[in-house]
Amino acid sequence: MEIQFILNNKQVKAEVGADTILLNVLRDLGCKSVKCGCETTNCGLCTVWINGKSRLSCSVLAASIAGEEVTTLEGVEKEAAQFGEFLANEGAEQCGFCSPGFIMNVLAMVRELQNPTLDEIKEYLAGNLCRCTGYMGQLRAIKKYMEVKNADQKNGREEE
Numbered sequence: 744m745e746i747q748f749i750l751n752n753k754q755v756k757a758e759v760g761a762d763t764i765l766l767n768v769l770r771d772l773g774c775k776s777v778k779c780g781c782e783t784t785n786c787g788l789c790t791v792w793i794n795g796k797s798r799l800s801c802s803v804l805a806a807s808i809a810g811e812e813v814t815t816l817e818g819v820e821k822e823a824a825q826f827g828e829f830l831a832n833e834g835a836e837q838c839g840f841c842s843p844g845f846i847m848n849v850l851a852m853v854r855e856l857q858n859p860t861l862d863e864i865k866e867y868l869a870g871n872l873c874r875c876t877g878y879m880g881q882l883r884a885i886k887k888y889m890e891v892k893n894a895d896q897k898n899g900r901e902e903e
Contacts, residue, residue, distance in 0.1 A: 746809040750774070751818030759805040765791070766800040769815060776816035776843035780872075787871035790844035791815050797851045799870075816843040822850050829888040835880030837873060845871045849885055853892050861886070 780788035
């Protein structure tokens with residue numbers, strides 16, 4: 744069956760089977776940031792936004808997203824790069840394999856939570872597994888990034 748949906752602010756079409764998962768469709772459409780890491784919905788590598796909410800694309804049937812809006816890391820490159828600078832400044836760079844899903848969840852968290860506690864951040868990101876760094880640098884980067892974003896929102900400097 745053919746489905747149409749919005750991918751990173753562009754209308755797209757895809758031919759899908761009844762059992763096709765969204766992750767595979769997105770990769771076929773060139774979104775290589777969406778990765779398969781565990782095939783059990785436990786690692787967070789395949790995180791995308793569907794209508795602005797974080798979802799694991801390995802657990803979503805492609806047919807169910809007809810008419811919906813899907814955002815991958817390719818659709819939020821500018822924000823991702825900004826957050827990446829915070830990661831680098833905290834020595835929390837990653838190899839890149841786990842980063843896209845992690846960054847998608849961090850950017851979603853910034854939109855959803857105001858001034859979260861460390862425990863709230865950890866809970867929000869519980870489904871994102873990192874294979875090459877410790878989490879402390881990541882947590883410091885998140886806190887600093889959120890402080891800057893919250894200050895920007897408060898001062899009316901929210902970038903689109």
